[in-house]
Amino acid sequence: MQLVVFSAKPYDKKYLTSARAAELDSAAGIDIVYHEFPLSLDTVALAAGASAVCAFVNDALDARVLASLRAGGVRAVLLRCAGFNNVDLEAASRLGLFVANVPSYSPEAVAEFAVALLQTLNRKTHRAYNRTREANFSLDGLLGRTLHGKTVGLVGTGRIGVAFARIMSGFGCRLLAYDPFESDEFKQYGEYTDLDSLLPQSDFVSLHCPLTDATRHVVNADTLSKMKPGAVLVNTSRGGLVDTRAVIAALKSRHLGGLALDVYEGEGALFYNDHSGHIVDDDELMRLTTFHNVLLCGHQAFFTEEALREIADGTIGNLCDFLHHRPCKYALVQDDGPSSPLVRKDSVPIRI
Known part of the structure; x- marks a missing residue:
């Protein structure tokens, strides 16, 4: 066959x-x-x-x-x-x-990458790397936050969500989660709550849920407004979970403190191929690349x-x-x- x-x-x-x-x-x-x-x-x-x-x-x-x-x-x-x-x-x-x-x-593969994105954005190691290659060792603009004692919110607690929770628990974080299907394994590391309670309490929010009719644009103008000012959002699940226009507006208003994406709702025509020699006509994706507090990767968390x-x-x-x-x-x-x-x-x- x-x-x-x-x-x-x-x-x-x-x-x-x-x-x-x-x-x-x-x-x-x-x-x-x-x-x-x-x-x-x-x-x-x-x-x-x-x-x-x-x-x-x-x-x-x-x-x-x-x-x-x-x-x-x-x-x-x-x-x-x-x-x-x-x-x-x-x-x-x-x-x-x-x-x-x-x-x-390997749920750990995706969970570990989500943590890598979170810490890169939080401690600004991507910016430090670029500076030091030009012999710029100034620390101005590189101030981060200690993860220990911070609240991390998870949307989705299946295999990857639990693996992510296990790692963040090791950092000494307080963990909150929203998932209609509760996991006993997650309860070793944190507690469940509803989304409206999770968002204003979380310093970092990480998405670990499937893309369905119910979850499409779960991150939108309304939910972003409920997030803690300055909070960081991480998405290693599916691009359609995030309303791109809404996060751009939240970044411009300084309400959203940072955004780390391994997935993008318009990735189908772009990701997994080299477009460096072409003009990319996705205006929203290109707008995201202009923010110093945005990390974009090409759907590699599983890799x-x-x-x-x-x-x-x-x-x-x-x-x-x-x-x-x-x-x-x-x-x-x-x-x-x-x-x-x-x-x-x-x-x-x-x-x-």
């Missing part, structure tokens, strides 16, 4: 090839074809004749793309990521497609050796389960209909 991988980078090829080799018996006969460009309505024809496709966070898996995949013979959609907000699961169920994600890869290995192993494992008609615990939609419930809370890494 043939597996077509979209949005494939060299590291995807390396780890997926290794994972297939490790599953020698179960993965025998699997031929993998790699395409560097994303899956979309324009590229879906390249999957014709394949049994399965493998997609990433910014690939389009809406109803039209899924219908085209099914018409071309595809029966399985494998997500080499935890989030699945880019997949129309209802359409997949109607079409009889198998869909599975990889929810359990560790350990996480890539676990993602590849999980993806090939899901495919082998499908091929050999074995129960797949990470199936979001079975090939004979949806799992129950259709979207499981444990299918997302941390998140509300």
